[in-house]
Amino acid sequence: MASSGFCSLGPTVTSLFSSHALARWRSSSISPPPLRISRALSAATTVPISSSFTWDDVIETGREEYTPHNSSDLTGFLEKVNRCNRASEKLAEFIPFVIEEQIVGYIHKGFTEYLREFHDIFTFSQNGSCPDRVDGFVTLNLMLEKPEDRTRAVADVIKILGDKGIIPGIRNELYPVKPSFNAPVFFSLERAAAPYFGIKGYGVHMNGYVERDGQKFLWIGKRSLSKSTYPGMLDHLVAGGLPHGISCGENLEKECEEEAGISKAIAYRAIAVGAVSYMDIDQYCFKRDVLFCYDLELPEDFVPKNQDGEVESFKLIPVAQVANVIRKTSFFKANCSLVIIDFLFRHGYLLISPTISLSKETSYLRLYIPDFNALTLKNLLVLDLVMMII
Structure with a gap:
């Protein structure tokens, strides 16, 4: 039974923070139950990010015929997964950030030198x-x-470090600091600072699609050039970080209105389809994000209208062409590619085999599939699957 997107969220599966945990997880002999969607993607090389393109470039790139049966080279998809899961070999450069004896984040040893100046606020333990x-x-x-x-x-502290340019892009938006999704909030932290403290972040990402004559189309947004992050790049129809004090459903509803002019009546039809997570290290920043994914089938005559100035324009593109754009370019904001790859699997545009053995070198796209009958994400299943090159 399909569930409304506005469901309560249960505790997420323990994330893989340390190299010890990674080793334990990779060596686990537990096999997930068979489901129609499950996957983990192998690593590939990192690709550069570019926003100097037009919609004409996007359409031209997507024109090549694409089906799950004629694409023998899936390297492009693997690259996008790898782009969001960089530098795991540098985990040893980070030390835990602990509140009330609970690990809530990870801080680079180099970045801790800035924090040591504030000895009345931060304490360093070596015991x-x-x-x-x-x-x-x-x-x-x-x-x-x-x-x-x-x-x-x-x-x-963040204000001082922001003024010095050590933490750029202050947004005056607070993220909750807690060891897991349903745990009590220990305190709230400026969103721009979250990666410097390795705080687990949460967001909502929605694929808005239209079906015409048996063919699916995705509404794609092009971010405003004035955005402080990923200006001019492609994005979902609706996406946003999950700030303190708001539920996933409420946040999705808010983002639907602000980003695409979607009414509450239509937004409420969004279906929660699971979540993807990734761990990305870039110098002092450690992003540990969980993206709660939604699908929303829109009326054929719907046309999105941005309300907050963060989206330059929208384009309705056949899903198969979107797949080509992801496979062949770096036009999409990095984590959006993961959510769309998930969509491609679930809607039959990519095929996988659940029988392929996992190697130690495998880089994972982890998926959490909700128990829709319970209308919650309490019964999360971790599915470790590998893309099959067809």
């Missing part, structure tokens, strides 16, 4: 009492007992 690690951890001064006190104290 090895943190789970799974023996090289110390970072925590907050124990005098900061209440979430609001921690939020204010850390915000003062």
Whole structure:
């Protein structure tokens, strides 16, 4: 039974933070139950990001005929997965960020030098009492007992580091800091600072599609050139980070209105289809993101209208052509490619085999599939699957 996208979310599967956890997971003998969608994608080389293209470039790139049976080279899709899962070999350069004896993030040893100046706020331990690690951890001064006190104290630090250009792109938007999705919030942190503290971030990404004469089309947005991140690149019809104090359903509804002019009545039809996660290390930044994915079938005559100035324009493109654009270019914002690859699998544009053995070198796109009958994400299944080159 399909569920509405506006469902409550249960606890997510424990993420793979340390190299020890990665090793344990990769060597696990547990086999997932057979389902119609499951996949993990092998690594490939990183591709550059470019926003100097037009819609004409997008359409021309997608023209080549594409079906799941005539694409013998899926390297382009694998590259996009790899782009969001870089530098796992550098995990040892990070130490845990611990609050109330719970790991909430990971901070690069080099970045900790900036935090040591604020000794009345941050405390550094070398006694090895943190789970799974023996090289110390970072925590907050124990005098900061209440979430609001921690939020204010850390915000003062972020303001100083932002003014110095150490943490660029301050957005004045708070992310909750907690060890897992349903855990209590220990404090709130400026969104731009989240990757510098290795905080697990959450977002909602929605594929809006139209079906005409048996063919599916995706509405694709082109980000405004004034955006501070990924200006001019391709994006989903609707997507956004999940800030503190708002549910996934409420956030999706808000983003639908702001980004595409989708009414509440239509937005409520969005179906929760699972989630993808990735871990990406880029110098001092460690992104540990979980993207809750939604599908929304739109009326044939619907035309999106951006309301907040963050989208330059929209284009309705056949799904098969979108697949070609992802496979052959870097036009899409990096994590959007993962969510669309998930869409391609679920809607039959890419085929996989659940019987391929996983190697230690495999880079994973992890998928969490909700129990739709329960209308929650409480019964999450971790599916480790490998794309089959056809």
